[in-house]
Amino acid sequence: MKLSRLSLAITAILGSSLSTAALAIDLYVDTYTEQLYAKPGPGRVHIGSFVREDKPKTADKTADNTTDKTETADNTGPIAAEKKETADLSAVRRDIELKSKMMGARLASDIASLEERVKETENVHVQFTDSAPHFASKDGNFTFAINGRMQVASQYNFINDVLPATGTNLPNEWNSGATLRRARLGAEGTFFKIWDYKFEYDFSRGNGSVASGITDAYARLNVTKPFSVKIGSFKEPFSLEEAASNRYLTFIERHMSVNSFVDNPNTYKTGIGVNYAVPRFQFGVAFQTEPIGAWSAASTSVNTAGNVSRNNGSGDSGWEGIGRITGRPWMEDETKFLHVGISAGHTAVNTQYNAAGQIATTPSAQGGGGGGMAFFAFPGTNVDRTNMLNTGNLSVGDKGAPGSRRIDSYDRFGAEGWLVHGPFAVQGEYLRTNINGLGYDNEHFTGYYGFASYFLTGESKAYHVKNGAANRIKPRQNFQWNGSGWGAWEVAAGYDYINLNSGVIRGGQADMVRFALNWYPHPNIKIQNNIVHILNVNTEGSTISRTAGFNKADLSSFLTQVQVEF
Known part of the structure; x- marks a missing residue:
């Protein structure tokens, strides 16, 4: 489903406001207003669960290298799957953040233009x-x-x-x-x-x-x-x-x-x-x-x-x-x-x-x-x-x-x-x-x-x-x-x-x-x-x-x- 720029911006804001302890959040979109919500409700469709990406922890050198190498080499196993999901989510977040910045800059420009027009009308x-x-x-x-x-x-x-x-x-x-x-x-x-x-x-x-x-x-x-x-x-x-x-x-x-x-x-x-x-x-x-x-x-x-x-x-x-x-x-x-x-x-x-x-x-x-x-x-x-x-x-x-x-x-x-x-x-x-x-x-x-x-x-x-x-x-x-x-x-x-x-x-x-x-x-x-x-x-x-x-x-x-x- 196509989301509005405002919805994407809200997604970025919600994502940045989650505590580091949260592993995932379910998001719902209103089919009429295209706004995002964290809770289900009338007219809202579940669009998926999203996991916040934290700074990667330093690899435990004492861990079982054999197991890690095996799972990394053939891209199989639970660790590889989790990393792939995290990488996809990071890409989505970067796209949302980029679009949010662009929308914010345009919104700020529109507001400034509107304020200038208001000042002009106030001159008479x-x-x-x-x-x-x-x-x-x-x-x-x-x-x-x-x-x-x-x-x-x-x-x-x-x-x-x-x-x-x-x-x-x-x-x-x-x-x-x-x-x-x-x-x-x-x-x-x-x-x-x-x-x-x-x-x-x-x-x-x-x-x-x-x-x-x-x-x-x-x-x-x-x-x-x-x-x-x-x-x-x-x-x-x-x-x-x-x-x-x-x-x-x-x-x-x-x-x-x-x-x-x-x-x-x-x-x-x-x-x-x-x-x-x-x-x-x-x-x-x-x-x-x-x-x-x-x-x-x-x-x-x-x-x-x-x-x-x-x-x-x-x-x-x-x-x-x-x-x-x-x-x-x-x-x-x-x-x-x-x-x-x-x-x-x-x-x-x-x-x-x-x-x-x-x-x-x-x-x-x-x-x-x-x-x-x-x-x-x-x-x-x-x-x-x-x-x-x-x-x-x-x-x-x-x-x-x-x-x-x-x-x-x-x-x-x-x-x-x-x-x-x-x-x-x-x-x-x-x-x-x-x-x-x-x-x-x-x-x-x-x-x-x-x-x-x-x-x-x-x-x-x-x-x-x-x-x-x-x-x-x-x-x-x-x-x-x-x-x-x-x-x-x-x-x-x-x-x-x-x-x-x-x-x-x-x-x-x-x-x-x-x-x-x-x-x-x-x-x-x-x-x-x-x-x-x-x-x-x-x-x-x-x-x-x-x-x-x-x-x-x-x-x-x-x-x-x-x-x-x-």
Whole structure:
């Protein structure tokens, strides 16, 4: 019967472990497992008796030589038979020992290889941070995490009193409905400990077009823990509310001046930025340009056919230098502090003329376009974000013609304040945008807002040190169906004002109030409810029929948003 290598090894081990006094041992093999046993049992077959070979004793010279010689010579007799049996057993043992050594060496090699593979798998650690999978190498040189957010929004307009549309224009009123406000998915991580990166794509941005869907896409070198340099596409360092992720806003939508002066012209620009951040002080500057892509959500240039001014032969895109300084001059702890800051930036705007000296408003055969710049505002609604206020393109008229105007650049300034004292917080900003160019003389836009919030369940606003802005709220007790936890509950109320009327520009003026009831059942889930009410709208003198139709409108809406993010 053929024995396995393991059985042969056991045979060798059993043979070496027998006492020298033992003359023979009976061995049995299991017909199923092929293992050897020293005792009979079910399924075991006797394979023979084996005698241990001891060191041959010195021949007794006094013995009967005649008898020994006779038995040795003719290989007969009991002594010769015993020697032959011993020699055969020794040969079997040597074969078993040789095969056992070979099997042992191979087994040791297999175990070593297995241990090496186990060590390799141990080099990667997987854990969940903020409910997202986070991968990290054992030495900490490489990390990788997935991030994402989904915001489902609804809007119901219970007061919708506007002027009727004229001619072939669409109705001026707001529309009620629901939408997927944002749907983003991204990846971020580190490599070699001093570098980090982030890439994020918004599937709802620009109707899913590739160029407009990208938000963050950068690599950052952390020179020291507080000091870093990044390159790629990232947010402008400007404004307290803009610096905060839309995941952590108190109200569903940002305030009108922040949207109009920062977010609507696309705050995600491409360039290089420097940042320094410690718990009490933050500083950021950037040199950026307008990104290449569809105007719908990724450019500051405006024309009726979309952003064709970014295509071949249309000239350079506009560059900007921008910066923000913030700090917490008073700070007892992370639940009691005063944050203040200022922002400033200069942005060049590209306006192109065709060969006849006209601003092209439709794509040319060479792909050129007019460019220019417009500012507009919508009053905090999340489904129908119609431009209630609109300056129209600030580059108008033929080149050199009387009355023509051209925007060459604009300057932005901002001041911000934020006080947190336990569950109570107040926040406000003032922003101004100056228009520079042909036909403009000190035209400027202004806006400001202020609001107060209070956590009924005792939480405090959280602070993001690197951004110098709001961070994720973590409830003291997560919501439980049995009533042992209710999550975090927050109420807020505020005022919002913007003025896009200045000099020859008639973009409109508006102010409003808003109220919020927010529920945070878990750190990664937020349910928001807002009421917005327009106090006054003045669009008299606007040349844009839709904007003119909102003059003296009476509007109120109830907004909701359910957010899941990680």
